[in-house]
Amino acid sequence: MKKKITLLLLFLSIVGVKAQNNDFWIYLAIGQGNMVGTAKVEAKEATVNDNFVVMQTENAASTQLGTWKKAVSPIVSQKGGYGFLEAFGKTMLENTKNKKIGVVAVADETFPMAAYDIEVSHDFVANKTDEKTKAALERYGNNIYGRLIDMARLAQKDGVIKGILLQQDGNDTYNNAWLQRVKKVYYRVLNDLSLDSTKVPLLIGEVGCSEVGGKYAEANKTIGKMHAVLQHSFVVSAKDCALAVDKVHFTEDGYKQLGRRFALKTLQGMGFELSDTHKSSQSTHTKVQSSVIEVNVQISDKGILTATATEPLVKVSVTDTNGASIKEITLPEPSKVFTMDLNELPQGQIIVAFHAIDGEQSFTISN
Template sequence: MKGKFFNLLLVLATTSSLIAGTVAAPDPNFHIYLAFGQSNMEGQGPIEPQDRIPEKRYQVLSTFGNCDGREVGKWYDAVPPLARCFARVGPMDYFGRTLAKKLPEEIKIGAVIVAVGGCSIQLFEKDNYMNYKLENYMVDVVKNYGGNPYKRLIDVAKLAQKDGVIKGILLHQGESNNGQTNWPYRVKAVYENILNDLGLKAEEVPLLAGEVVQTSEGGQCGGMNKIINTLPNVIPTAHVVSSVGLKQQGDGYHFSTEAYREFGERYAEEMLKILGDVKVIDTSDNDSCWSEALGYSCCTNSSSPVVYTDDDGQWSVENNEWCGILKNNSSNHSCWANTLGYQCCNTSNCRNIIYEDNDGQWDVDNNQWCGITSENKIC
């Protein structure tokens, strides 16, 4: 018994730091959306008072530092500018707000946005971005994205995956690739890189791409919409969001603030159609093994003693390995011997009262004392 106790102490000493370093499993009711593109994805609509009212269930994970006190990799209320300093209202503002409004209140929305005004799709090509000739006005923007906008998107998205589940990828880009018929194939490569780098599946994470300003609205690149609309032919999980009827600011490229709001709503409506009937996932399901998400099995002994407690739950040890104690384990909660550092006796066979003291009645399991409870049958 003494040797067995020593082995247990050794396990606790060598692995307690691993348990202490675990984090809570991602919240399946926290829906994350990635977004990338050029100036229309940044947002170029003048910000009005109504845009500054936060939606409590919509947050943005900052990809751009030194901006209004924000730090890269931290969550903030999703009020403009979302993408970077000096950006304005864009489609992502009202995309997230609309989802929050129309999805069950238990579901939160998060956004990760990287966008560079005027950029070609090349800037997001992980093996080709370094050959991109930046315009002077892009240099500081790209620098603040760590010199590699694609990598910044991936790095921050990985942080987001610790908190929630990525549900979709939004794109608004194409003006700087106007008329290039190979653009859909280049977008496909970027999309597939994102999926691969984040361990995502296309059938679970669709791509939503928005049209540019229509020619009928004075758009300078309206002809690009014909190419944008071929995306679903190249990417089966791609969906195109119409810009028909959306007004522009007068420069032929950028939508008005009102149009950005409606555009964001259109992106959201398309996503809602894809999502279908969204069910809230019960994260308080006590019968499920919560510790599996952290790489550990749950304890098989219903009366396993609590040897460590953290934000995730209560832990015990079986076969010199950590195991999570099921949260609805009534046997564990009623086990008076746990407070003394012992398990309660297994209920699979009758028990003999070998010893009795002021604490209770005792038997032996696996050469260890165990406390007898009302659930045990006396032989």
């Protein structure tokens, strides 16, 4: 009898567990005012697809923390406005079938990258005295990173985290230390949520560009170096995205253009074939066979490529998809093993060819 009761309880516990939906794609969103959105919310933006949802991450009396709700503007915060996430979700759904898109956002215009770095965030919270920042911190329980992780863990019970989106305004310290901090926060998030960097890239948007009078356009020089520091990252262009009169935040049209680009870059990295982007795929293991040689290639999550060939290699060449040379390496001594840092190569699709004495073999990767 005791055994039957135990089995019954086990059965009830199993059926009571909500299964994770692999068709529910979730994106974590962090950053400043341009992540929150500052454009005026128009009535036409109130109609959205039921398959685009956002998690309640702010303390609010009207909505329970950690629950999903329809992604109606303002998406990130009731203190915000229309932003690029609206267009991001719409474009994602337009280019995928039978998918649900969810966003878990923890962002505010007063949050620099240091606010997400748990090694210094305590000081950031403790030292803020202006009412605007204090109010924003209180909405997230005075624990920005902790709130992001707690909400992300709840989201993982329902779907699969597919990427991390970062969009700032330009008001931060854009230097090598900033790049390293972004990298550190990215890997800490992945570690705390048990995520794979080859499956969960970082997508970082440019701030307002100089072509449209961006106040902090110089920051894009640093942002453009992100891929060299973090292999699994993609920079989203903000070129020609219209800015508001403050020349910091985008207009409604600017947000729509930026959001569409975020979505297309996301889908590109997942291997989707789209009309205005190239097909690309991420891989940590590629095996290419030939009648002459066999090359086994592995790419670490740090972006280090290691190739092992059946015949000694004498040269390795890298080209773009149009055949233009990017890099050519002649090995000082023939070797069956070759390593290369992909972070030193341009972002996007590249073709790497391995040359042996009696033949060659090549493959395409998304860098």
